[in-house]
Amino acid sequence: MLSLSATRVIKRSLSSSPGSRPWKVYLSGEIHSDWREVIGTGVAAKGLPVQLTSPNTSHEDSDDCGAIILGMEEKRRNWDKIGANMNNIRTQTLIKDADVVVVRFGEKYRQWNAAFDAGYAAALGKPIITLHPPNISHMLKEVNASASAVCEDAEQVVDTLAYVIRGELPKPRDGDDFVPIADRLGPGNPNP
Numbered sequence: 001m002l003s004l005s006a007t008r009v010i011k012r013s014l015s016s017s018p019g020s021r022p023w024k025v026y027l028s029g030e031i032h033s034d035w036r037e038v039i040g041t042g043v044a045a046k047g048l049p050v051q052l053t054s055p056n057t058s059h060e061d062s063d064d065c066g067a068i069i070l071g072m073e074e075k076r077r078n079w080d081k082i083g084a085n086m087n088n089i090r091t092q093t094l095i096k097d098a099d100v101v102v103v104r105f106g107e108k109y110r111q112w113n114a115a116f117d118a119g120y121a122a123a124l125g126k127p128i129i130t131l132h133p134p135n136i137s138h139m140l141k142e143v144n145a146s147a148s149a150v151c152e153d154a155e156q157v158v159d160t161l162a163y164v165i166r167g168e169l170p171k172p173r174d175g176d177d178f179v180p181i182a183d184r185l186g187p188g189n190p191n192p
Helices: 004-015 035-046 059-070 076-097 112-123 138-146 154-166 181-185
Strands: 023-029 050-053 100-104 128-131 149-151
Touching: 023 035, 023 076, 023 112, 023 154, 035 050, 035 154, 059 076, 076 112, 100 112, 100 154, 112 128, 112 138, 128 138, 128 154, 149 154
Parallel strands: 023 050, 023 100, 100 128, 128 149
Antiparallel strands: none
16 A cells, blocks of 8 residues: 555646746735745745736836826826726736736735735636735734735745645645644544
8 A cells, every 4th residue: 555645746747737828927916025936936945836026116106107108197186097007908918917916015014006906806706816914914814814825934935836836845844833724634534
């Protein structure tokens, strides 16, 4: 009889497809840290067939695009609306085209746009991965409830993508404290 680990390797090789199609992953949210670069580097290091897209991450360009392209407006509210409408062309198009939407929430700023993107992705039936520090989980409980995975760091997002796309699992985060479900349920479990 095969060991549990040998059985897992065989099942993974049957379920994974290394030459799988390219996956489109939209990276929404906070623009003040390097989380997108960490995901990009991790995806490349694992050789995952992933195309990453995102909103315009230059805050100044995102704010001023409407006025730069269409001309100055005397009222700031209209200026914001023109810029927001232009940014929505990109955001809506890329989220509609995405296979997976990753939404990052940071601690420093309120990312209303990220919450809106998560809601839009959920309305379209897109799988969502949220990414945020654990101490803000409570305020994001409704967003997290719509997510297929809730990650605490960018490396977990990369590992989630590697598992979803290729069936690859990293070493357990809990190290030696990890106990497989079959061991936790014990002998006699009808679904080992």
